[in-house]
Amino acid sequence: MESKPYVLEHGTEFDKETLIQEFSNIQSELLPKVKLENHFQKDELQLIAGVDLAYWDVNDTMYGTCCIVVIDYHTKEVVEKVYSYGVITIPYIPGFLAFRELPLILEAVEKLTKLPDLYMFDGNGYLHYRHMGIATHASFFLNKPTIGVAKSYLKIQGIDFIMPENRMGAYTDIVINNEVYGRTLRTTKNVKPIFVSCGNWIDLDTSTEIVMNCINKESRLPIPVRLADLETHKMRKQLSR
Template sequence: MTIIEIPAGWPADEAAARAVQRELSGRLVRDEEGPAVGEGHVTGLDVAYDDERDLVAAAAVVLDARTLEVVEEATAVGRVSFPYVPGLLAFREIPTVLAALDRLSADPGLLVCDGYGLAHPRRFGLASHLGVLTGRPSVGVAKNPFTFTYEQPGPARGDFAPLLAEGEEVGRALRTQAGVKPVFVSVGHRVSLAHACAHTLHLSPRYRIPETTRHADSLCRRALKEAQGEG
């Protein structure tokens, strides 16, 4: 298996990474509704780490947005490209995620990341970063809260409550299944918050976590185990 190496010139410290975030965040597009729910393709992205071996495995799984059936999947394994720093996690995995995306022949359509977009200390999490770099519409759907306050949404599927950071709504805590913990949805790039939540509900017909993330999570874990077995 080919290991994706860290790109030349990739930020090596916190100051350099923050500078890149500031520059790229100026390219965010926040005034588009985004693709229609249930049309075209939607691609789940996720990663798994082996910090002892300095490896990260990324998976990209394309689903038919209407049927939620898998159209295509791809993986890549690379070197962990940045130390662990909260708020800068995108820099640990983006080169490998981009390599997985590049291996797809199908149009990825909407990108769905297991992480955050605008719900981030500098309003530029992984979903926003990938959206800007690829030019594609993107959303973040995270399992756990991060850098905001929120009230519990109502108990029914589709109920939501705003995620607030310094008084700004940066996302929503969204109940994808009745009586189950919410997920945390934020805009990445070229999608409205209402559309991001509508896509998330459509992608979560049976479980708390969207099908995109469920498929990508399983695939990146398998890819990492294969890489470990070769090491």
């Protein structure tokens, strides 16, 4: 596990170009360690955590909350919910969202009493400009397999996704420069697809299988991500009063 995420103290002045260079260097150092293959036995998968964040502004100060919902993979029952919140010190820079989100994610993870076997993020993983979306970047701090599940498409190098057939489980791969970055997945008939990508230590077919096994009639999103998303809305409303 990596030691600590990149942190700026609240009120610290920063140069955006310097941050971009530092962040790029960190991503470049981590990328060779990404393994798009299973480092676990599927039949041993028990607990899956859904992770999401929400933000709000108060008097020009940005705040955020991270919510994690852990479910039993087999029964789909919730076994634990935790959250963290605080001031956001890293500015929003496209392609470097992980640096903004990691401090709150790790703070929430420390509150867990149940150890997830896998983390599923509301966001991208390998489907990223430099293959280092939040699901991939966070894996090095969590030391667990991760999956990215995005509601909207991140267009890279001008490449559009191909719409899958209108049936549950249909998918098309997202291929850029002859490399598969992720997958457009139709989890429910007559509903918009989602975008699945490996985070780390898992392959794309297994990621797709796990996501589909966490789909019910309530949403196109897998249960862990949907529940984490609902929790962030609830906590943002509560904390921003």
